[in-house]
Amino acid sequence: MIGCVVKSDHAYRLFRMKSAICTTCKTRPAVYYRKESGEKLCLECLERSIVRQVKHEINMWKMLGPHDVIGFLIPAEAILTSIPAFKIMSIIERKYATKLIAIKPSNLNSLKLETENIIEFQLPFKPSNLTEFLRFERTEAAKASKDHGVNKIVIPYTLEFETSYFLSNILKFNLGALGDLAPKLYSEKFNIVFVKPFRKIKSLELLIYGYFKGLLSGLYFRKSLTPFLLLKEIYEPLDYIISLSKEHFELVISTLKTAEFFFEKILGEYGFLNRCLFCGAKSENRVCSVCSRLYCSNSNA
Ligand SMILES: [Zn+2]
């Protein structure tokens, strides 16, 4: 009996040592187990894999061109995943004649990014729901960066963010909000295209990558984030998406596909035939209800 215990303990240790090696390069220790594919990835191979997936999404939707001036929005509601996403974007961008500029809310003082090229913007007033927040944020980012020659803005929303946003709004039949779900949105007013190349990347993978790269140390902005954490409407669907992705990752991907379908096919049937002049969301009128509140009622444009 004792022998048996020793034997299985030994086997367990052997298994652990074996399982800790990256299944891609077969040399470095693995830091992440990608359950849906069975891969165990070291930090370098995880980075390469994320870079590859992001590039694939960029090519699929023709999100970026070789001479773009790219703004990278650090959205306050997705700040933790945005920091590693910025690092991934700078790896991709390095190979082209493009320029990469970070765009961040001015109240996130403690945010450290590996770049000197930073544009700051301020939200004009506190949004009352998540849709308002997303639209205010990207139009203000566009407004602040158009004088810097920016023609594309990367919004680093992840798979969980996009799918939870879809679920939280479809459950309430809030079709107006679904106009934000496109991989690409165009702001005619600022002549800027918003793109979401991280829409199929899991938040967890960006967080693990950021953690082991040391990018997430020294973040002290709890106070400045508190107002945004009050946006609770997305948390329940987010919990659901996160537990779903543990066992049935394919269902999360199909949720994203459903969101795409809604955006491309269904919204038009309900009269969302325009694109908002400011934020680019699919909308019933030339200016969406959120932007008309922001830019038309108080002549802020
Ligand atoms: Zn590896």
Ligand SMILES: [Zn+2]
């Ligand atoms: Zn709008």
